[in-house]
Amino acid sequence: MTEPIVVVGAALLDADHLLAARRSAPPELAGRWELPGGKVEPGETPQAALARELREELGVEVEVGERIPGEWPLRSPYVLQVWTAKLFPASPDPKPLQDHDDLRWLTREHLWDVPWLDQDVEAVREVEGRL
Numbered sequence: 836m837t838e839p840i841v842v843v844g845a846a847l848l849d850a851d852h853l854l855a856a857r858r859s860a861p862p863e864l865a866g867r868w869e870l871p872g873g874k875v876e877p878g879e880t881p882q883a884a885l886a887r888e889l890r891e892e893l894g895v896e897v898e899v900g901e902r903i904p905g906e907w908p909l910r911s912p913y914v915l916q917v918w919t920a921k922l923f924p925a926s927p928d929p930k931p932l933q934d935h936d937d938l939r940w941l942t943r944e945h946l947w948d949v950p951w952l953d954q955d956v957e958a959v960r961e962v963e964g965r966l
């Protein structure tokens with residue numbers, strides 16, 4: 836069996852808002868919303884991977900917090916794990932530099948206003964309790 840490869844997603848929180856990111860690629864995922872992040876590289880910790888991905892994709896500097904319990908299957912061999920994160924005070928605001936074409940800070944009230952990727956819905960439900 837192929838070993839699963841972890842994709843880390845950020846529950847990037849600011850007060851009572853969660854950052855949602857709209858994918859611009861690949862075509863089958865474009866237009867749907869996700870927790871920004873990406874694949875953990877060999878030898879990298881999930882926390883380091885998440886900080887790197889958010890720097891590359893959004894231009895932000897984050898402090899990674901705790902893991903949201905659970906693991907969600909993506910297209911084989913990938914699995915999604917989610918960690919909380921918050922912007923360092925001196926961080927620039929997030930911008931959709933790479934992989935995304937729109938960003939939104941959502942309150943709990945508006946959390947389901949965007950079409951999340953199907954495979955992210957359970958993870959977002961877990962995050963919902965933190966808002």
Ligand SMILES: Nc1nc2c([nH]c(=O)n2[C@H]2C[C@H](O)[C@@H](COP(=O)(O)OP(=O)(O)OP(=O)(O)O)O2)c(=O)[nH]1
Pocket residue numbers: 842843844864869870871872873874875888909910913915934952954955
């Ligand atoms: N980042 C992220 N990817 C997700 C989520 N849900 C989901 O199915 N995916 C998929 C999309 C991609 O196929 C894969 C992650 O790839 P990616 O393109 O974000 O990661 P990456 O920057 O490391 O990829 P690469 O271009 O270097 O190959 O997981 C999610 O919530 N966040």
